[in-house]
Amino acid sequence: MTDLMATRAALRKQLRQQRQGLSAKQQSLASHALLENLQQVDAIKHANSLAVYLAGDGEIDLAPLIHWCWHEHKTLTVPVLHPFSKHHLLFLRYEPTTPMVRNCYGIFEPQLNVLDVLPVAHLDCMVLPLVGFDDQANRMGMGGGYYDRTLASWQQQRHAKSALIGVAHDCQKVAKLPVANWDVPLDQVVTPSIIIKNDQKDV
Numbered sequence: 001m002t003d004l005m006a007t008r009a010a011l012r013k014q015l016r017q018q019r020q021g022l023s024a025k026q027q028s029l030a031s032h033a034l035l036e037n038l039q040q041v042d043a044i045k046h047a048n049s050l051a052v053y054l055a056g057d058g059e060i061d062l063a064p065l066i067h068w069c070w071h072e073h074k075t076l077t078v079p080v081l082h083p084f085s086k087h088h089l090l091f092l093r094y095e096p097t098t099p100m101v102r103n104c105y106g107i108f109e110p111q112l113n114v115l116d117v118l119p120v121a122h123l124d125c126m127v128l129p130l131v132g133f134d135d136q137a138n139r140m141g142m143g144g145g146y147y148d149r150t151l152a153s154w155q156q157q158r159h160a161k162s163a164l165i166g167v168a169h170d171c172q173k174v175a176k177l178p179v180a181n182w183d184v185p186l187d188q189v190v191t192p193s194i195i196i197k198n199d200q201k202d203v
Protein backbone atom coordinates (compact mmCIF):
# COMPACT_ATOMS: atom_id res chain seq x y z
CA MET A 1 0.00 0.00 0.00
CA THR A 2 1.29 3.48 -0.81
CA ASP A 3 1.75 6.10 1.92
CA LEU A 4 -1.20 8.00 0.49
CA MET A 5 -3.53 5.02 0.76
CA ALA A 6 -2.30 4.20 4.28
CA THR A 7 -2.94 7.81 5.40
CA ARG A 8 -6.39 7.75 3.84
CA ALA A 9 -7.20 4.39 5.47
CA ALA A 10 -6.21 5.65 8.95
CA LEU A 11 -8.23 8.84 8.51
CA ARG A 12 -11.21 6.84 7.19
CA LYS A 13 -11.20 4.64 10.29
CA GLN A 14 -11.08 7.63 12.63
CA LEU A 15 -13.85 9.56 10.82
CA ARG A 16 -16.12 6.51 10.64
CA GLN A 17 -15.77 6.02 14.41
CA GLN A 18 -16.63 9.67 14.94
CA ARG A 19 -19.89 9.50 13.00
CA GLN A 20 -20.80 6.11 14.49
CA GLY A 21 -20.54 7.76 17.93
CA LEU A 22 -23.34 10.29 17.27
CA SER A 23 -26.51 9.76 19.33
CA ALA A 24 -29.96 9.14 17.80
CA LYS A 25 -30.94 12.68 18.86
CA GLN A 26 -27.86 14.21 17.20
CA GLN A 27 -28.56 12.18 14.05
CA SER A 28 -32.15 13.34 13.90
CA LEU A 29 -31.28 17.02 14.41
CA ALA A 30 -28.52 16.74 11.80
CA SER A 31 -30.73 15.19 9.13
CA HIS A 32 -33.37 17.93 9.46
CA ALA A 33 -30.78 20.73 9.46
CA LEU A 34 -29.20 19.14 6.39
CA LEU A 35 -32.52 19.23 4.54
CA GLU A 36 -32.87 22.96 5.27
CA ASN A 37 -29.46 23.59 3.71
CA LEU A 38 -30.05 21.28 0.74
CA GLN A 39 -33.28 23.13 -0.01
CA GLN A 40 -31.18 26.30 -0.53
CA VAL A 41 -29.07 24.65 -3.22
CA ASP A 42 -30.21 25.48 -6.79
CA ALA A 43 -29.01 22.15 -8.18
CA ILE A 44 -31.29 20.32 -5.71
CA LYS A 45 -34.23 22.68 -6.18
CA HIS A 46 -34.12 22.37 -9.98
CA ALA A 47 -33.23 18.67 -10.28
CA ASN A 48 -35.88 16.37 -11.71
CA SER A 49 -33.90 13.21 -11.07
CA LEU A 50 -31.49 12.63 -8.21
CA ALA A 51 -29.33 9.85 -6.81
CA VAL A 52 -29.52 9.59 -3.03
CA TYR A 53 -28.49 6.83 -0.60
CA LEU A 54 -29.92 4.92 2.35
CA ALA A 55 -27.83 5.71 5.41
CA GLY A 56 -25.89 3.22 7.52
CA ASP A 57 -22.64 3.32 9.53
CA GLY A 58 -23.57 6.61 11.21
CA GLU A 59 -23.95 8.38 7.85
CA ILE A 60 -26.12 11.46 7.80
CA ASP A 61 -29.68 10.31 7.15
CA LEU A 62 -31.32 11.52 3.93
CA ALA A 63 -34.84 10.43 4.99
CA PRO A 64 -36.11 14.05 5.30
CA LEU A 65 -34.68 14.89 1.84
CA ILE A 66 -36.14 11.70 0.35
CA HIS A 67 -39.65 12.46 1.64
CA TRP A 68 -39.45 16.04 0.43
CA CYS A 69 -38.32 14.87 -3.05
CA TRP A 70 -41.20 12.40 -3.30
CA HIS A 71 -43.59 15.14 -2.26
CA GLU A 72 -42.13 17.34 -5.03
CA HIS A 73 -42.50 14.46 -7.55
CA LYS A 74 -38.78 14.26 -8.22
CA THR A 75 -37.43 10.94 -9.51
CA LEU A 76 -35.14 9.28 -6.96
CA THR A 77 -32.58 6.54 -7.44
CA VAL A 78 -30.31 4.75 -4.96
CA PRO A 79 -27.13 2.73 -5.55
CA VAL A 80 -27.26 -1.04 -5.99
CA LEU A 81 -24.10 -3.16 -6.03
CA HIS A 82 -23.59 -4.39 -9.60
CA PRO A 83 -24.40 -8.13 -9.76
CA PHE A 84 -21.44 -9.03 -12.06
CA SER A 85 -19.13 -6.06 -12.35
CA LYS A 86 -17.15 -5.92 -9.11
CA HIS A 87 -16.87 -2.49 -7.41
CA HIS A 88 -19.40 -0.94 -9.78
CA LEU A 89 -22.81 0.50 -8.94
CA LEU A 90 -26.16 0.62 -10.71
CA PHE A 91 -28.72 3.31 -9.88
CA LEU A 92 -32.26 2.02 -9.49
CA ARG A 93 -35.50 3.96 -9.17
CA TYR A 94 -36.57 4.32 -5.55
CA GLU A 95 -40.26 4.87 -4.71
CA PRO A 96 -42.21 4.39 -1.46
CA THR A 97 -43.43 0.95 -2.63
CA THR A 98 -40.12 -0.33 -4.10
CA PRO A 99 -39.32 -3.85 -2.77
CA MET A 100 -36.04 -3.62 -0.83
CA VAL A 101 -33.36 -6.17 0.10
CA ARG A 102 -30.15 -5.90 2.14
CA ASN A 103 -26.85 -6.06 0.23
CA CYS A 104 -23.69 -7.78 1.50
CA TYR A 105 -22.80 -4.68 3.57
CA GLY A 106 -26.23 -4.71 5.25
CA ILE A 107 -27.36 -1.59 3.34
CA PHE A 108 -30.91 -1.62 1.93
CA GLU A 109 -31.18 -1.47 -1.85
CA PRO A 110 -34.02 -2.00 -4.37
CA GLN A 111 -34.47 -5.59 -5.52
CA LEU A 112 -32.67 -5.86 -8.85
CA ASN A 113 -34.96 -5.27 -11.82
CA VAL A 114 -33.40 -4.07 -15.06
CA LEU A 115 -36.53 -2.03 -15.86
CA ASP A 116 -35.75 0.17 -12.84
CA VAL A 117 -32.15 0.96 -13.82
CA LEU A 118 -31.57 4.62 -14.69
CA PRO A 119 -28.38 5.44 -16.65
CA VAL A 120 -26.18 7.80 -14.60
CA ALA A 121 -26.02 10.23 -17.55
CA HIS A 122 -29.76 10.86 -17.00
CA LEU A 123 -29.29 12.05 -13.41
CA ASP A 124 -29.45 15.80 -12.78
CA CYS A 125 -27.91 15.56 -9.35
CA MET A 126 -25.94 13.01 -7.40
CA VAL A 127 -26.02 13.32 -3.59
CA LEU A 128 -23.32 11.09 -2.19
CA PRO A 129 -22.26 10.13 1.32
CA LEU A 130 -18.84 11.29 2.50
CA VAL A 131 -16.61 9.76 5.13
CA GLY A 132 -14.39 12.86 4.97
CA PHE A 133 -14.14 16.19 3.11
CA ASP A 134 -12.15 19.42 3.19
CA ASP A 135 -12.92 23.03 2.30
CA GLN A 136 -11.63 22.46 -1.25
CA ALA A 137 -14.57 20.01 -1.72
CA ASN A 138 -12.28 17.00 -1.97
CA ARG A 139 -13.94 13.78 -0.91
CA MET A 140 -13.17 10.48 0.73
CA GLY A 141 -15.65 7.58 0.76
CA MET A 142 -15.81 4.08 2.19
CA GLY A 143 -12.75 2.99 0.23
CA GLY A 144 -14.35 0.38 -2.04
CA GLY A 145 -13.89 2.64 -5.07
CA TYR A 146 -17.60 2.26 -5.93
CA TYR A 147 -18.30 5.97 -6.23
CA ASP A 148 -14.84 6.61 -7.73
CA ARG A 149 -15.70 4.31 -10.65
CA THR A 150 -19.25 5.67 -10.94
CA LEU A 151 -17.96 9.25 -11.01
CA ALA A 152 -15.26 8.47 -13.58
CA SER A 153 -17.95 7.42 -16.08
CA TRP A 154 -20.40 10.10 -14.94
CA GLN A 155 -17.75 12.75 -15.54
CA GLN A 156 -17.62 11.73 -19.22
CA GLN A 157 -21.37 11.56 -19.77
CA ARG A 158 -22.87 14.15 -17.43
CA HIS A 159 -24.87 17.03 -18.87
CA ALA A 160 -23.67 20.60 -18.32
CA LYS A 161 -26.14 21.44 -15.55
CA SER A 162 -25.72 18.26 -13.55
CA ALA A 163 -24.33 18.53 -10.04
CA LEU A 164 -22.27 16.43 -7.69
CA ILE A 165 -23.10 17.14 -4.05
CA GLY A 166 -21.41 15.48 -1.11
CA VAL A 167 -23.14 15.41 2.27
CA ALA A 168 -21.77 14.67 5.71
CA HIS A 169 -21.91 15.52 9.40
CA ASP A 170 -19.88 18.57 10.44
CA CYS A 171 -17.49 16.28 12.32
CA GLN A 172 -16.36 14.71 9.03
CA LYS A 173 -14.46 17.85 7.99
CA VAL A 174 -10.66 17.73 7.95
CA ALA A 175 -8.15 20.53 7.28
CA LYS A 176 -6.69 18.98 4.14
CA LEU A 177 -7.60 15.63 2.63
CA PRO A 178 -4.79 13.69 0.94
CA VAL A 179 -6.16 13.30 -2.61
CA ALA A 180 -5.55 10.55 -5.15
CA ASN A 181 -5.24 11.27 -8.88
CA TRP A 182 -8.50 9.42 -9.68
CA ASP A 183 -10.55 11.52 -7.24
CA VAL A 184 -13.32 13.50 -8.89
CA PRO A 185 -13.85 16.76 -6.94
CA LEU A 186 -17.35 17.63 -5.76
CA ASP A 187 -19.30 20.69 -6.90
CA GLN A 188 -20.53 21.33 -3.37
CA VAL A 189 -20.39 19.87 0.11
CA VAL A 190 -23.40 20.36 2.37
CA THR A 191 -23.55 19.64 6.11
CA PRO A 192 -26.12 20.63 8.78
CA SER A 193 -24.27 23.94 9.25
CA ILE A 194 -22.28 24.75 6.08
CA ILE A 195 -22.47 24.84 2.30
CA ILE A 196 -19.05 24.69 0.63
CA LYS A 197 -18.85 25.60 -3.06
CA ASN A 198 -15.99 24.40 -5.18
CA ASP A 199 -14.21 27.58 -6.42
CA GLN A 200 -12.72 25.65 -9.33
CA LYS A 201 -16.18 24.99 -10.74
CA ASP A 202 -18.89 27.22 -12.10
CA VAL A 203 -21.77 26.34 -9.75
Ligand SMILES: Nc1nc2c(c(=O)[nH]1)N(C=O)[C@@H](CNc1ccc(C(=O)N[C@@H](CCC(=O)O)C(=O)O)cc1)CN2
Nearest residue numbers: 053054055056059079105107129141142143144146147
Ligand atom coordinates in the same frame (compact mmCIF):
# COMPACT_ATOMS: atom_id res chain seq x y z
N1 LIG B 1 -25.34 4.32 2.36
C1 LIG B 1 -24.42 4.00 1.50
N2 LIG B 1 -24.70 3.22 0.47
C2 LIG B 1 -23.70 2.87 -0.38
C3 LIG B 1 -22.38 3.32 -0.21
C4 LIG B 1 -22.11 4.16 0.91
O1 LIG B 1 -20.97 4.60 1.17
N3 LIG B 1 -23.15 4.46 1.73
N4 LIG B 1 -21.40 2.95 -1.09
C5 LIG B 1 -20.23 3.65 -1.32
O2 LIG B 1 -19.25 3.14 -1.77
C6 LIG B 1 -21.61 1.70 -1.82
C7 LIG B 1 -21.28 0.53 -0.91
N5 LIG B 1 -19.92 0.62 -0.50
C8 LIG B 1 -19.43 0.15 0.69
C9 LIG B 1 -18.08 -0.07 0.78
C10 LIG B 1 -17.55 -0.60 1.94
C11 LIG B 1 -18.38 -0.89 3.04
C12 LIG B 1 -17.87 -1.51 4.29
O3 LIG B 1 -18.54 -1.52 5.30
N6 LIG B 1 -16.73 -2.09 4.28
C13 LIG B 1 -16.24 -2.82 5.44
C14 LIG B 1 -15.53 -4.07 4.99
C15 LIG B 1 -16.57 -5.07 4.58
C16 LIG B 1 -15.99 -6.30 3.94
O4 LIG B 1 -14.78 -6.48 3.87
O5 LIG B 1 -16.82 -7.10 3.48
C17 LIG B 1 -15.34 -1.99 6.27
O6 LIG B 1 -14.60 -1.17 5.69
O7 LIG B 1 -15.42 -2.10 7.49
C18 LIG B 1 -19.72 -0.63 2.94
C19 LIG B 1 -20.25 -0.11 1.77
C20 LIG B 1 -23.02 1.64 -2.33
N7 LIG B 1 -23.99 2.00 -1.36
Ligand SMILES: Nc1ncnc2c1ncn2[C@@H]1O[C@H](COP(=O)(O)OP(=O)(O)OP(=O)(O)O)[C@@H](O)[C@H]1O
Nearest residue numbers: 008140141142143144145146147148149152180182
Ligand atom coordinates in the same frame (compact mmCIF):
# COMPACT_ATOMS: atom_id res chain seq x y z
N1 LIG C 1 -11.73 5.16 -11.94
C1 LIG C 1 -11.24 4.09 -11.32
N2 LIG C 1 -11.03 2.95 -11.99
C2 LIG C 1 -10.53 1.86 -11.38
N3 LIG C 1 -10.18 1.83 -10.07
C3 LIG C 1 -10.35 2.92 -9.35
C4 LIG C 1 -10.89 4.10 -9.93
N4 LIG C 1 -10.95 5.03 -8.98
C5 LIG C 1 -10.50 4.46 -7.84
N5 LIG C 1 -10.13 3.19 -8.05
C6 LIG C 1 -9.62 2.25 -7.03
O1 LIG C 1 -10.60 2.18 -5.98
C7 LIG C 1 -9.99 2.30 -4.67
C8 LIG C 1 -10.60 3.51 -3.98
O2 LIG C 1 -9.78 4.08 -3.01
P1 LIG C 1 -10.05 5.54 -2.43
O3 LIG C 1 -9.13 5.79 -1.29
O4 LIG C 1 -10.11 6.56 -3.51
O5 LIG C 1 -11.53 5.35 -1.86
P2 LIG C 1 -12.65 6.42 -1.62
O6 LIG C 1 -12.22 7.81 -1.86
O7 LIG C 1 -13.16 6.12 -0.28
O8 LIG C 1 -13.66 6.09 -2.76
P3 LIG C 1 -15.11 5.47 -2.80
O9 LIG C 1 -16.03 6.46 -2.16
O10 LIG C 1 -15.37 5.39 -4.26
O11 LIG C 1 -15.07 4.16 -2.10
C9 LIG C 1 -8.50 2.40 -4.93
O12 LIG C 1 -7.96 1.14 -4.67
C10 LIG C 1 -8.36 2.78 -6.40
O13 LIG C 1 -7.23 2.15 -6.96
